[in-house]
Amino acid sequence: MNASLRYGTSMKRSDKVSRYIYYIVIGIGVLFMLVMMAWYVTSNRPASTNLHFNVFALLSAASFISNLVAFILISRIKARTDVLLWFSVFLLSLSGWAGAEMMLRLSATPAGAVFWAPLSTISSVIMPISLFMFALAYTDTKRSLSPFIFPILIGTSSLFLFVDARTKLFSLYDPALLKSSPWGYVIETGPAYFLLSLWLIVLSLATLILLVRYGRHTIESTVRRQTKLFVIAIAIPLIGGGITDGILPSLNIVILPPMSVMLLTIMGVVISYGIRNHHFFSFTPGLIASEVLSTMNEAVIGITPDLVLSYANAGTERLLGLTAKNLASSNLVDLLAEDWTLSLMKQKMFDALAEQDFYTLDSVKFKTSFGKSVTTKVSITKVVGEGQPYGYLLVLADITAMSQTKELVEQEVVERTRQLHEEQAKLWASIDSLNLGFALADSNGSLVIQNKVLAPVFGLTGQVASLQQLQKQLTDVDLTNSSKYVRDNGRSITVKEAGLGAKSLRIFIGPVGVNEESTSHVIGTVLLVEDITEVKVMERSKDEFFSIASHELRTPLTTIKGNSSMILEYYKEILKDEDLKQMIRDMHSSSVRLIEIVDDFLDMTRLEQGKVSFVYEPIPVAHLVDEVVKETKASLDDKKLNLKIDKNQLENLPPVWADIKRLKLVLHHLISNATNYTEKGGIVIDAQLVPKKDFVKIIVTDTGRGMKPEAQQLLFRKFQQAGDSLLTRDTTRGTGIGLYISRMVMENMSGKIVLEKSALGKGSAFSLTVPVATANQLKMAPKSTAVIDSSTGLTIAT
Amino acid sequence: MKVLIVEDNPSVQRMYGKALEFAGFTVVVANDGNVALEMAQREKPDVILMDVMMPVMNGLDALKLLKADDQAKTIPVIMLSAFEDDNLVIEAMSIGASRYLVKSNNEPKQIIDVIKEVTGSAAEPAA
Numbered sequence: 033m034n035a036s037l038r039y040g041t042s043m044k045r046s047d048k049v050s051r052y053i054y055y056i057v058i059g060i061g062v063l064f065m066l067v068m069m070a071w072y073v074t075s076n077r078p079a080s081t082n083l084h085f086n087v088f089a090l091l092s093a094a095s096f097i098s099n100l101v102a103f104i105l106i107s108r109i110k111a112r113t114d115v116l117l118w119f120s121v122f123l124l125s126l127s128g129w130a131g132a133e134m135m136l137r138l139s140a141t142p143a144g145a146v147f148w149a150p151l152s153t154i155s156s157v158i159m160p161i162s163l164f165m166f167a168l169a170y171t172d173t174k175r176s177l178s179p180f181i182f183p184i185l186i187g188t189s190s191l192f193l194f195v196d197a198r199t200k201l202f203s204l205y206d207p208a209l210l211k212s213s214p215w216g217y218v219i220e221t222g223p224a225y226f227l228l229s230l231w232l233i234v235l236s237l238a239t240l241i242l243l244v245r246y247g248r249h250t251i252e253s254t255v256r257r258q259t260k261l262f263v264i265a266i267a268i269p270l271i272g273g274g275i276t277d278g279i280l281p282s283l284n285i286v287i288l289p290p291m292s293v294m295l296l297t298i299m300g301v302v303i304s305y306g307i308r309n310h311h312f313f314s315f316t317p318g319l320i321a322s323e324v325l326s327t328m329n330e331a332v333i334g335i336t337p338d339l340v341l342s343y344a345n346a347g348t349e350r351l352l353g354l355t356a357k358n359l360a361s362s363n364l365v366d367l368l369a370e371d372w373t374l375s376l377m378k379q380k381m382f383d384a385l386a387e388q389d390f391y392t393l394d395s396v397k398f399k400t401s402f403g404k405s406v407t408t409k410v411s412i413t414k415v416v417g418e419g420q421p422y423g424y425l426l427v428l429a430d431i432t433a434m435s436q437t438k439e440l441v442e443q444e445v446v447e448r449t450r451q452l453h454e455e456q457a458k459l460w461a462s463i464d465s466l467n468l469g470f471a472l473a474d475s476n477g478s479l480v481i482q483n484k485v486l487a488p489v490f491g492l493t494g495q496v497a498s499l500q501q502l503q504k505q506l507t508d509v510d511l512t513n514s515s516k517y518v519r520d521n522g523r524s525i526t527v528k529e530a531g532l533g534a535k536s537l538r539i540f541i542g543p544v545g546v547n548e549e550s551t552s553h554v555i556g557t558v559l560l561v562e563d564i565t566e567v568k569v570m571e572r573s574k575d576e577f578f579s580i581a582s583h584e585l586r587t588p589l590t591t592i593k594g595n596s597s598m599i600l601e602y603y604k605e606i607l608k609d610e611d612l613k614q615m616i617r618d619m620h621s622s623s624v625r626l627i628e629i630v631d632d633f634l635d636m637t638r639l640e641q642g643k644v645s646f647v648y649e650p651i652p653v654a655h656l657v658d659e660v661v662k663e664t665k666a667s668l669d670d671k672k673l674n675l676k677i678d679k680n681q682l683e684n685l686p687p688v689w690a691d692i693k694r695l696k697l698v699l700h701h702l703i704s705n706a707t708n709y710t711e712k713g714g715i716v717i718d719a720q721l722v723p724k725k726d727f728v729k730i731i732v733t734d735t736g737r738g739m740k741p742e743a744q745q746l747l748f749r750k751f752q753q754a755g756d757s758l759l760t761r762d763t764t765r766g767t768g769i770g771l772y773i774s775r776m777v778m779e780n781m782s783g784k785i786v787l788e789k790s791a792l793g794k795g796s797a798f799s800l801t802v803p804v805a806t807a808n809q810l811k812m813a814p815k816s817t818a819v820i821d822s823s824t825g826l827t828i829a830t
Numbered sequence: 831m832k833v834l835i836v837e838d839n840p841s842v843q844r845m846y847g848k849a850l851e852f853a854g855f856t857v858v859v860a861n862d863g864n865v866a867l868e869m870a871q872r873e874k875p876d877v878i879l880m881d882v883m884m885p886v887m888n889g890l891d892a893l894k895l896l897k898a899d900d901q902a903k904t905i906p907v908i909m910l911s912a913f914e915d916d917n918l919v920i921e922a923m924s925i926g927a928s929r930y931l932v933k934s935n936n937e938p939k940q941i942i943d944v945i946k947e948v949t950g951s952a953a954e955p956a957a
Binding site for chain 2: 582583586587588589590591593594595597598601602627630631634645
């Protein structure tokens with residue numbers, strides 16, 4: 033409350049002074065009333081003040097006590113606003129009135145009644161004044177602190193009381209003229225009593241009007257509610273009390289006891305309750321305004337129309353480091369750190385206010401006591417009250433930090449932009465140095481971005497405008513439709529080979545998406561184009577090399593093999609020399625072995641290149657094992673090795689889904705290996721469903737030499753054998769690619785080949801895992817007869 | 831029975847020629863597909879052994895022309911190649927070859943068995 037804008041022109045110090053004057057005026061007024069009452073009581077004290085009990089006196093007693101209690105409660109509230117002050121006076125006057133009325137009703141003699149009655153009148157005159165002052169303060173009309181209103185009111189009331197005491201115009205304080213009623217003696221009213229009533233009613237009505245108007249205009253809902261409560265609370269005693277204490281007595285009709293005090297007591301209790309329990313007055317706009325003004329960070333400065341400072345809030349001290357004393361009566365221009373003259377300042381800051389009430393300057397520098405300056409954003413409001421310009425209100429917000437931040441942000445933006453450009457340059461350099469054509473196309477097919485390689489790859493020069501332009505160069509690819517597909521489905525497409533004259537291109541088309549929250553949508557396509565002409569040529573020559581190698585190696589070998597076998601067949605007569613016969617046999621077997629090796633290499637290469645096509649069919653496991661065993665039986669028998677197969681178990685397994693030719697080769701290889709590396713004992717072929725029942729595992733176990741753990745690691749790798757070193761060859765033949773080929777074959781058929789276990793000197797166990805043919809696959813299997821060419825092993829559907 | 835061997839490699843020609851002679855067949859030889867067509871019409875062989883990779887005209891092209899020729903199309907043709915290629919096999923079979931054999935996988939004697947099988951004859955060599 034040490035800073036208030038109600039005066040508009042008041043500085044803190046002068047505000048305090050005016051408040052003191054105000055309290056003194058009130059104090060004098062109250063003192064004057066008390067003196068008058070004392071004078072009255074001492075000068076008119078009757079000889080006999082005998083009392084007698086009257087039931088109606090209890091009502092007055094209740095009012096007397098409840099108002100006293102309410103007064104004590106209200107005065108204990110910490111916030112000492114003028115609103116509370118006036119309300120306390122109101123409660124006190126009510127209490128006095130009720131006390132006097134109680135004594136009047138208890139009076140046993142007319143003399144006693146005549147003594148107490150004027151006291152009641154005095155209180156009843158003060159009561160509406162305090163209520164009116166309360167309403168003025170509460171509605172914040174700036175007049176409650178006026179040094180004139182209260183003295184005028186109290187003066188008028190005193191005049192009335194003086195007239196009342198000295199003449200018989202209002203009340204006839206004559207013991208002889210008293211009327212007796214059930215509620216004690218009633219004072220006869222004089223001819224002008226209505227004037228007194230009118231005065232009270234006018235004040236009460238004025239109070240009501242103030243509150244009603246205020247309640248209508250306020251926008252704060254709590255204040256509106258509480259005002260409504262006041263209005264209702266005041267209206268009840270005004271109407272009720274006006275009848276019982278004003279109208280009826282002035283007409284000299286004695287049918288109702290005076291009820292004002294009682295009704296007013298109800299009102300006082302209601303309002304006190306509201307004040308105590310609902311913190312009514314914590315919400316008065318004046319309180320809020322002063323609280324905000326003293327706690328806000330912005331400096332608020334009030335200046336007179338001559339631009340001299342008249343008010344500054346606590347924020348001003350904090351911002352400028354100046355005390356109220358320093359600031360008092362200085363001109364605004366003295367506070368500025370700008371190089372402005374008074375007239376320039378007026379022009380810059382106040383000219384605009386001739387047209388409008390509010391004006392903002394984004395950056396004005398003010399001096400601070402620390403010898404520095406502070407940059408502020410200044411909002412200037414023209415304060416006009418009752419048609420008179422009070423001056424201006426300036427709100428200064430410190431934007432020094434903000435402008436520094438802004439500067440930092442600007443630097444940051446510059447730096448980031450530079451980085452971005454750098455990144456962009458790097459990106460472009462990368463894209464341009466790509467050996468690929470690169471382009472980004474929007475949904476219309478226009479090329480948004482492209483690198484330097486794009487045009488030449490398509491045999492064009494300069495910038496390419498659109499996908500359509502690229503399309504013209506291509507014959508066997510629909511670029512526009514493919515792009516549309518990519519955009520619509522969000523999936524990429526690779527055109528493996530697109531012909532462009534003698535050139536071959538590989539074109540990748542991918543979606544360019546934008547993520548927006550959870551969903552992403554495709555806005556265009558990215559195009560990567562590779563000239564694969566060279567690659568294709570290389571590939572072709574590689575293919576050709578293998579064809580030639582295959583042909584050129586096998587043809588002479590075939591001749592050696594064929595001729596040697598024919599010599600052995602048709603020239604038995606000549607081959608009587610056993611040595612010669614053995615030599616021819618060795619030639620024959622060596623050529624057979626060489627052909628096998630060439631075949632293995634070709635197989636391996638084609639598997640690696642993915643050029644082997646697999647022909648799938650359901651294969652009964654028993655049949656498969658049977659076929660392979662037939663082929664390998666001879667070499668087993670040669671070494672006198674046992675072979676153990678549980679045929680029943682094999683019969684019970686479901687057919688597997690594989691390429692029979694390839695699967696037979698792999699199994700053949702496993703059994704041959706087992707045979708080769710086993711000197712005594714035998715081989716066990718076993719098969720079982722693996723736990724989930726969708727694979728069959730065929731296990732070939734031998735009692736051979738086994739492998740060291742480190743050798744086991746290298747199995748299934750290219751050119752690896754389980755031997756100790758390159759020079760310590762296995763006694764058996766081998767190039768070391770058999771298991772490698774087997775692994776590739778099995779993996780191609782969704783199966784696998786695994787070394788189950790191996791122990792040096794005890795033997796090894798390998799397994800093949802092959803998928804079981806599904807019901808669908810069994811259905812799909814060709815019903816037509818298949819010719820298996822026994823010589824080529826190829827299956828040809830006829 | 832007369833067999834036309836279409837083969838460009840002389841040692842292979844000799845080898846199969848000898849094997850067939852030993853088995854009692856009459857052998858005529860063509861060096862390439864072009865010559866083979868001419869000889870097929872002139873010599874009217876009972877069966878043709880056709881290499882695939884040859885100069886002037888390759889075996890597949892020759893096979894196509896043979897199968898397009900009204901007179902020659904009834905002569906069974908056994909493709910005999912150094913290539914082991916699934917696509918080649920399928921192509922040759924679809925054009926009308928009776929068999930596709932890979933040279934290195936078959937001994938001369940086995941080829942004779944296939945010839946007998948294809949011609950359906952119990953091999954009654956001319957005395």
